[in-house]
Amino acid sequence: MKEEEQNNILDEVTQSDYKYGFVTDIEMETAAKGLNEDIIRYISMKKNEPEFLLEYRLRAYRKWLTMKEPDWAHLKIPPIDYQDIIYYAAPKEKKELSSLDEVDPELLETFNKLGISLEEQKRLSGVAVDAVFDSVSVKTTFSETLEKQGIIFCSFSEAVQNHPELVKKYMGSVVPYGDNYFAALNSAVFSDGSFCYIPKGVKCPVELSTYFRINTAGTGQFERTLLIADEGSYVSYMEGCTAPQRDENQLHAAVVEIVALKDAEVKYSTVQNWYPGDKDGKGGIYNFVTKRGMCKGSHSKISWTQVETGSAITWKYPGCILLGDNSVGEFYSVAVTNNHQQADTGSKMIHIGKNTKSTIISKGISAGFSNNSYRGLVKISKRAENSRNYSQCDSLLLGDKCGAHTFPYINTANSSSIVEHEATTSKISEDQLFYCQQRGIDTENAIGLIVNGYAKEVLKQLPMEFAVEAQKLLSVSLEGSVG
Amino acid sequence: MLKIKDLQVSINGKTILRGLNLEVNKGEVHAIMGPNGTGKSTLANVIAGKPGYHIDKGEIIYKGKNILEMPPEVRAQEGIFLGFQYPVEIPGVSMTNFMRTAINEHRKYKGLDPMSAGEFLKLMKEKQKLVEIQAKLTNRSVNEGFSGGEKKKNEIFQMAMLEPNLAILDETDSGLDIDALKIVANGVNKLRTKENATIVITHYQRLLDYIVPDFVHVLFDGKIVKSGGKELALVLEEKGYEWIKDESSK
Ligand SMILES: Nc1ncnc2c1ncn2[C@@H]1O[C@H](COP(=O)(O)OP(=O)(O)OP(=O)(O)O)[C@@H](O)[C@H]1O
Ligand SMILES: [Mg+2]
Numbered sequence: 001m002k003e004e005e006q007n008n009i010l011d012e013v014t015q016s017d018y019k020y021g022f023v024t025d026i027e028m029e030t031a032a033k034g035l036n037e038d039i040i041r042y043i044s045m046k047k048n049e050p051e052f053l054l055e056y057r058l059r060a061y062r063k064w065l066t067m068k069e070p071d072w073a074h075l076k077i078p079p080i081d082y083q084d085i086i087y088y089a090a091p092k093e094k095k096e097l098s099s100l101d102e103v104d105p106e107l108l109e110t111f112n113k114l115g116i117s118l119e120e121q122k123r124l125s126g127v128a129v130d131a132v133f134d135s136v137s138v139k140t141t142f143s144e145t146l147e148k149q150g151i152i153f154c155s156f157s158e159a160v161q162n163h164p165e166l167v168k169k170y171m172g173s174v175v176p177y178g179d180n181y182f183a184a185l186n187s188a189v190f191s192d193g194s195f196c197y198i199p200k201g202v203k204c205p206v207e208l209s210t211y212f213r214i215n216t217a218g219t220g221q222f223e224r225t226l227l228i229a230d231e232g233s234y235v236s237y238m239e240g241c242t243a244p245q246r247d248e249n250q251l252h253a254a255v256v257e258i259v260a261l262k263d264a265e266v267k268y269s270t271v272q273n274w275y276p277g278d279k280d281g282k283g284g285i286y287n288f289v290t291k292r293g294m295c296k297g298s299h300s301k302i303s304w305t306q307v308e309t310g311s312a313i314t315w316k317y318p319g320c321i322l323l324g325d326n327s328v329g330e331f332y333s334v335a336v337t338n339n340h341q342q343a344d345t346g347s348k349m350i351h352i353g354k355n356t357k358s359t360i361i362s363k364g365i366s367a368g369f370s371n372n373s374y375r376g377l378v379k380i381s382k383r384a385e386n387s388r389n390y391s392q393c394d395s396l397l398l399g400d401k402c403g404a405h406t407f408p409y410i411n412t413a414n415s416s417s418i419v420e421h422e423a424t425t426s427k428i429s430e431d432q433l434f435y436c437q438q439r440g441i442d443t444e445n446a447i448g449l450i451v452n453g454y455a456k457e458v459l460k461q462l463p464m465e466f467a468v469e470a471q472k473l474l475s476v477s478l479e480g481s482v483g
Numbered sequence: 484m485l486k487i488k489d490l491q492v493s494i495n496g497k498t499i500l501r502g503l504n505l506e507v508n509k510g511e512v513h514a515i516m517g518p519n520g521t522g523k524s525t526l527a528n529v530i531a532g533k534p535g536y537h538i539d540k541g542e543i544i545y546k547g548k549n550i551l552e553m554p555p556e557v558r559a560q561e562g563i564f565l566g567f568q569y570p571v572e573i574p575g576v577s578m579t580n581f582m583r584t585a586i587n588e589h590r591k592y593k594g595l596d597p598m599s600a601g602e603f604l605k606l607m608k609e610k611q612k613l614v615e616i617q618a619k620l621t622n623r624s625v626n627e628g629f630s631g632g633e634k635k636k637n638e639i640f641q642m643a644m645l646e647p648n649l650a651i652l653d654e655t656d657s658g659l660d661i662d663a664l665k666i667v668a669n670g671v672n673k674l675r676t677k678e679n680a681t682i683v684i685t686h687y688q689r690l691l692d693y694i695v696p697d698f699v700h701v702l703f704d705g706k707i708v709k710s711g712g713k714e715l716a717l718v719l720e721e722k723g724y725e726w727i728k729d730e731s732s733k
Binding site: 434 | 534555556559564565570571576580581582585588592624625641
């Protein structure tokens with residue numbers, strides 16, 4: 001982290017409204033409200049999907065009908081009326097675009113406000129961006145460069161059209177549609193998302209990055225991401241989200257699946273900054289996400305890094321199935337809750353292969369009236385001899401009206417494996433704050449500094465460009481939480 | 484520069500300072516001595532604006548202004564520096580980042596642009612040399628895992644970086660070996676100008692061999708009960724505080 005950037009970040013701490021709370025005025029084509037088989041057929045038809053996918057959606061839907069919302073999380077979730085949601089929305093007139101000039105100017109304006117102008121991204125930073133605007137991908141950049149290496153990076157819909165065999169082979173192989181209530185819902189109605197395939201032996205030369213954005217009022221967003229790293233390949237993938245300010249709650253139930261074959265490595269980083277609701281807990285996104293990676297081949301590695309500051313309610317447990325011998329799973333997380341936000345998040349590490357290793361570093365920060373829970377499962381199967389897990393779950397409290405909880409589940413079926421779990425809870429001490437103040441640093445800046453220091457272990461896992469954004473978010477999202 | 488009048492301070496209902504008077508002028512060095520628990524750190528904290536104290540009476544005039552209502556960071560920006568008796572650790576925050584933030588906040592207050600990375604690093608190097616603190620310490624997190632003596636040196640380093648008008652050093656000599664003591668004293672002396680003033684709180688006359696004070700005050704039972712020149716420290720070293728207690732209870 002450059003010091004200069006750090007300082008810019010701290011300067012921004014003084015701005016207090018949710019920065020990205022604007023709404024883009026673009027004509028949308030939307031389906032009727034509600035969910036039934038006809039709607040699913042409509043979505044599938046609109047997207048010109050092959051038969052197998054429609055079948056998949058319908059199976060998922062039928063399964064979903066038999067399921068119940070999970071109620072075990074430490075969350076208070078208001079009842080959700082699934083018939084009051086629009087399951088399909090796409091910017092009108094979606095034709096193939098060959099240059100940015102053809103993109104709706106309003107849309108470009110939105111990206112500009114977010115500071116993620118595609119042009120800039122393309123020209124300056126060397127980051128390939130698949131910008132998902134609401135449900136349909138608008139523009140994929142850099143795909144030509146990537147193509148030369150045989151890398152496929154496109155919207156999920158495009159992958160369905162152009163690489164149906166890959167989609168068919170891997171979709172649902174890590175997160176089956178019946179995995180949980182929200183995964184089933186997603187599998188039935190998913191709109192779009194990203195698809196990525198790295199061929200054998202290819203090290204992806206750029207950070208792949210996707211910006212998600214929820215835009216149409218009352219539209220649930222059901223992203224589907226599938227990432228396949230073939231033998232000996234490497235990719236670093238970044239996902240970032242901002243959403244416009246809304247009064248109604250918006251449901252988001254995404255599914256992310258990663259497959260790492262023999263000797264492959266995937267780094268998946270997320271900065272999540274969806275509208276958290278106002279100071280009184282009104283509005284905000286419900287973020288119910290299923291993210292899972294499968295270390296399928298031996299010596300493969302999947303690493304999740306997340307910085308979660310947004311959403312009214314977060315229900316999210318990115319994990320790894322360590323199937324291949326000697327495979328490695330990692331989870332680094334900073335979760336911030338302020339005001340009335342609730343988060344129940346953590347990781348699941350399932351050790352199946354021999355000599356598998358996993359690391360969980362979780363840093364929870366709670367302020368205001370919020371509730372922040374870590375929930376983690378470490379399961380070591382009988383076959384997974386000589387496996388190791390190290391978990392460290394720290395909670396930092398700001399103020400005394402918020403809550404922090406830790407729910408570790410450990411399940412070991414062999415004696416040659418070692419599982420270590422450490423947990424701490426701390427507060428920002430008044431002495432630390434005064435020390436900073438005495439050096440001329442005011443309370444808000446001091447909190448920004450201290451919190452970023454506390455989360456450093458996780459932040460340093462992020463790619464540079466993301467780390468900056470993340471630091472900023474940490475400070476901004478804790479504004480007004482003390483004093 | 485600093486004028487404290489009839490200051491009475493309590494914490495959690497317990498009165499600590501009971502009508503304290505003190506005047507410090509530009510260019511002067513004052514030493515404050517006194518038995519444990521008589522309120523020396525309390526005085527330092529109150530001048531710096533630490534929250535939690537209740538000012539029952541009196542005023543603190545600094546550069547002609549009553550600063551009791553001034554937030555602590557503004558007092559710092561106005562040039563008050565406190566070298567802490569027990570410096571706190573801030574895990575994960577690098578000294579570089581911490582000092583850079585502090586310096587730029589000071590600059591902002593003065594209406595100056597932030598310092599460039601290059602300029603800042605140059606300043607760091609220069610001041611490291613001045614106070615003979617090793618660069619490896621300033622590359623670490625703020626005070627984290629520093630030894631007692633290293634923490635104290637780090638306070639002087641920060642003072643050198645911020646160039647305060649009024650420095651209050653609360654037992655900066657405690658826990659220092661003789662070489663470190665000389666280094667710290669040396670640092671303080673180098674930073675001394677006609678324009679700034681220093682208050683050193685100490686238990687040991689030996690520090691005053693290196694930082695020669697213009698005045699020595701004895702703080703006892705929340706009040707300054709005796710003031711004198713640097714000879715007073717020698718008398719205290721020899722006789723302890725008993726005779727003052729007797730004198731002041733007369
Ligand atoms: N939060 C508090 N609540 C109650 N009493 C306190 C509190 N903080 C300090 N005191 C008391 O105030 C008195 C003065 O403390 P102070 O730290 O100012 O002493 P000192 O002169 O600096 O002592 P030393 O030489 O040991 O550093 C002590 O009796 C101390 O116990
Ligand atoms: Mg003291």
